[in-house]
Amino acid sequence: MKRNVKLSFILLLAFSLLLSACSGGGKKEANATTKDGKVIIDFWSFWGSETRRPVIEKIVDDFNKSQDEIEVKHTFVPWGDIWTKNLAAVAAGNPADVIVNDLASVAHRADNQQAEDLSKLISKDLQSNLYPHLWEPVLYKDKPYAVPFTSDTRVLFYNKEAFKEAGLDPEKPPTTWAELEEYAKKLDVKKGKKYDRIGFYPLWGSFGAGSWMSNADGGKGFIEDGKLAVNTPKKAEALEWVQGWNKRIGDKNVQAFEAEFSSGQTNPFVTEKVAMWIDIAGFYTQIRDSGKEMEIGVAPIPEQETGSGHWNEGGGFALEIPKGSKHPKEAAKFIEYMASEQAQKYWALKNYDNVANVKAAESAATEMKDIEKTVYDQALANLKDTKLHTVPLEYPDYKTRLDPQLEAAIIGKMSAKEALEKAEKDIEELKK
Amino acid sequence: MQQSIMEEKTGTAPKTTEKKKPAKSAVSSRRFWQITSKSKAGKMDNLSGYLFISPWLIGLLFLTAGPLLFSLYVSFTDYNITSQMNFVGLDNYKRMFTMDDLFWTSLWNTLYFVLFSIPLTTAGAVFIAVLLNQKIKGMKFFRTIYYLPAVLSGVAVYFLWMQMLSPSTGLVNTVLGWVGIEGPSWLFDPAWTKPALIFMKLWSVGGGMLLYLARLQSISTALYEAADLDGANSIHKFFYITLPMITPIIFFDVITSTIYAFQIFQEAYVMTENGDGGPGNSLLFYNLHMWKNAFEMFDMGYASSMAWFLFVFIMILTVFNLKIGKKWVYYEGGDNK
Structure with missing residues (x-):
């Protein structure tokens, strides 16, 4: 019997050896260099769309040609998977060398040891070329853990034709919430109970209830410097305002419209079913590529009252070296190239994003013309009002507590005040 | 689970199949730690039997039972994949x-x-x-x-x-x-x-x-x-x-x-x-x-x-x-x- 047990163990060992031999082989491959001795850098991005993929691949290609030590290999990982896969790879000790990650949560990842400290890897001058408000979020304990690549800001797009039809001056977009509502009502086209065109609905596009609340509250996020600012009078007012739109247009009409464009194939602003639309500046590419001759205008986000401020929200993406990368030095070189004027300008010209490099952002503007320049200039002008709310270290998951309450308020399950009270209480319990 | 229900469904209770088995294969139906037979041939039979099913056994141990028990332990911790795994008792529950x-x-x-x-x-x-x-x-x-x-x-x-x-x-x-x-x-x-x-x-x-x-x-x-x-x-x-x-x-x-x-x-x-x-x-x-x-x-x-x-x-x-x-x-x- 003993022998049997022994033999089984030997068998087990043999098998596990076989298994480990297989996995060992895989790892070696990842470390390989090219035939002519270049170090291969694995770069993960989620830029796989028809508009973005060629741009990022051209930038990578330019970098590969510019020197003969490093060969960057671009891997497209879908948006929904990339950061999960990254964490799994970090945990397994075999991550990519450079990854595009969320700018707002860099410190959170640094805190959890998922990204490399870049303070000794990148040159000290890099910071001075980039926008300070984008550099701030990459710092954790005063050291950079990423380099900002792009950021975005929201712009109010409006259909000039529709403005003319409704008897509005196409050169005078709404500047306050009251005007926005007044214009929206004029732009509505109703057929019986149903809408043929909705002038405006505040939660479509990429400016959510939270953004409106922060717009009303002097640009304040839900957590400022580690303190909760959820249940404030201004935020409650804003949420009530959003509820008002649902009541006026009717849940059913809102749902019917959402259903039509949720498949992502037709944007209702492009098909002229909605006359005003808030989205990132890059949304312009959708209008351009639709092939329609649309006359559009752009404006800053309307302010709650005259003088309260056109507060806007932005996000952004940064380049990071995942913890455990085999070639951090070479990876840092590629990151520096990505933050350079040349690469950033090319990105800005093609995608209308707010790039992180100041010179690139400004010189890109000089090379544009007509409507694309109008859109891009608006995005640049927006920067002074745009807040990037970073993920607070004390409450990294606060949105999971906030969103259900906001949603309950929007569909009318509870009042704005009740929802915010509950959200604030729930978030407090999260404190780490 | 599914299998046992299927057996009930078809009306053949699992017990009866054992009875009908020829005496020869009775040894192989036992588990190796229960072996009492001293015959060498019997042992070899067993061994080769286990050899044949070993890929599955190893799979079960490492790919199913292992992660299963690991997740049970993890449920009492604040594990976040990369940096922490502190025991927190019943906090999660x-x-x-x-x-x-x-x-x-x-x-x-x-x-x-x-x-x-x-x-x-x-x-x-x-x-x-x-x-x-x-x-x-x-x-x-x-x-x-x-x-x-x-x-x-x-x-x-x-x-x-x-x-x-x-x-x-x-x-x-x-x-x-x-x-x-x-x-x-x-x-x-x-x-x-x-x-x-x-x-x-x-x-x-x-x-x-x-x-x-x-x-x-x-x-x-x-x-x-x-x-x-x-x-x-x-x-x-x-x-x-x-x-x-x-x-x-x-x-x-x-x-x-x-x-x-x-x-x-x-x-x-x-x-x-x-x-x-x-x-x-x-x-x-x-x-x-x-x-x-x-x-x-x-x-x-x-x-x-x-x-x-x-x-x-x-x-x-x-x-x-x-x-x-x-x-x-x-x-x-x-x-x-």
């Missing part, structure tokens, strides 16, 4: 029951789905199976048609249904419009999202239907002939012969599809915007909530404790099902076990 509103929402959504979809799909499958068991011309064609949706599966079907359920241009509401009914917004109205999914599930009852059909065909015609002699009408025949005869299949179907229904995930992930559980969290099912905790917030500790709670919950429900099954399931040939 406490949080689940007392602090996480969405936990209750997701549990309710899942229960709602199970409570409505299981009876409806079971009844639907039986109904269609009985219809397809008639002896008329072209039956093969109808059987194929009704089984077809069960062959199609996954994301493509969900997209098809998203189109069909579209409030103003979808096929469903268009047809409802013909008879003067203004259809709801289905997947966009929190009150109608779950009914919409249950409705969609009804479409693919073909899988269950096939099991019932197979059983229906094996019911002895003598029973029906006897009933005819006694003057029974078709309703009597259905309730007193057909239904009792297929209860073992119903039992099997209810248990397996209940377990499966509790794990609903894909539908909600694909059919809601950004996979976030739909309007007003109305499609936030238990597994979706768990997945979000695990792979969006990377709170593996909490997600693991949710997984274990679901496991225990389904386990209790299944044991309960097995217990009450004895009261209503009829096994031909006697020992109603």
Whole structure:
């Protein structure tokens, strides 16, 4: 019997050896260099769309040609998977060398040891070329853990034709919430109970209830410097305002419209079913590529009252070296190239994003013309009002507590005040 | 689990097979730590037996049992994949029951789905199976048609249904419009999202239907002939012969599809915007909530404790099902076990 047990163990060992031999082989491959001795850098991005993929691949290609030590290999990982896969790879000790990650949560990842400290890897001058408000979020304990690549800001797009039809001056977009509502009502086209065109609905596009609340509250996020600012009078007012739109247009009409464009194939602003639309500046590419001759205008986000401020929200993406990368030095070189004027300008010209490099952002503007320049200039002008709310270290998951309450308020399950009270209480319990 | 139910269904108790086995192979049916035989040949037999099944054994130990136990341990920690794994005792479970509103929402959504979809799909499958068991011309064609949706599966079907359920241009509401009914917004109205999914599930009852059909065909015609002699009408025949005869299949179907229904995930992930559980969290099912905790917030500790709670919950429900099954399931040939 003993022998049997022994033999089984030997068998087990043999098998596990076989298994480990297989996995060992895989790892070696990842470390390989090219035939002519270049170090291969694995770069993960989620830029796989028809508009973005060629741009990022051209930038990578330019970098590969510019020197003969490093060969960057671009891997497209879908948006929904990339950061999960990254964490799994970090945990397994075999991550990519450079990854595009969320700018707002860099410190959170640094805190959890998922990204490399870049303070000794990148040159000290890099910071001075980039926008300070984008550099701030990459710092954790005063050291950079990423380099900002792009950021975005929201712009109010409006259909000039529709403005003319409704008897509005196409050169005078709404500047306050009251005007926005007044214009929206004029732009509505109703057929019986149903809408043929909705002038405006505040939660479509990429400016959510939270953004409106922060717009009303002097640009304040839900957590400022580690303190909760959820249940404030201004935020409650804003949420009530959003509820008002649902009541006026009717849940059913809102749902019917959402259903039509949720498949992502037709944007209702492009098909002229909605006359005003808030989205990132890059949304312009959708209008351009639709092939329609649309006359559009752009404006800053309307302010709650005259003088309260056109507060806007932005996000952004940064380049990071995942913890455990085999070639951090070479990876840092590629990151520096990505933050350079040349690469950033090319990105800005093609995608209308707010790039992180100041010179690139400004010189890109000089090379544009007509409507694309109008859109891009608006995005640049927006920067002074745009807040990037970073993920607070004390409450990294606060949105999971906030969103259900906001949603309950929007569909009318509870009042704005009740929802915010509950959200604030729930978030407090999260404190780490 | 499934296997043992299948055995019950076919009426052969596992015990009887052992008795019938020839004496020679009796040794190999024992486990190696029970071996008493001193013959060398017997040992070699054993060894080669285990050698042959060793890939599976190793797979079970390392790829199933290992992660399973690991996740049990993780459920008592604040594991986040990369940096921490501190023992926190029952904190995760406490949080689940007392602090996480969405936990209750997701549990309710899942229960709602199970409570409505299981009876409806079971009844639907039986109904269609009985219809397809008639002896008329072209039956093969109808059987194929009704089984077809069960062959199609996954994301493509969900997209098809998203189109069909579209409030103003979808096929469903268009047809409802013909008879003067203004259809709801289905997947966009929190009150109608779950009914919409249950409705969609009804479409693919073909899988269950096939099991019932197979059983229906094996019911002895003598029973029906006897009933005819006694003057029974078709309703009597259905309730007193057909239904009792297929209860073992119903039992099997209810248990397996209940377990499966509790794990609903894909539908909600694909059919809601950004996979976030739909309007007003109305499609936030238990597994979706768990997945979000695990792979969006990377709170593996909490997600693991949710997984274990679901496991225990389904386990209790299944044991309960097995217990009450004895009261209503009829096994031909006697020992109603």
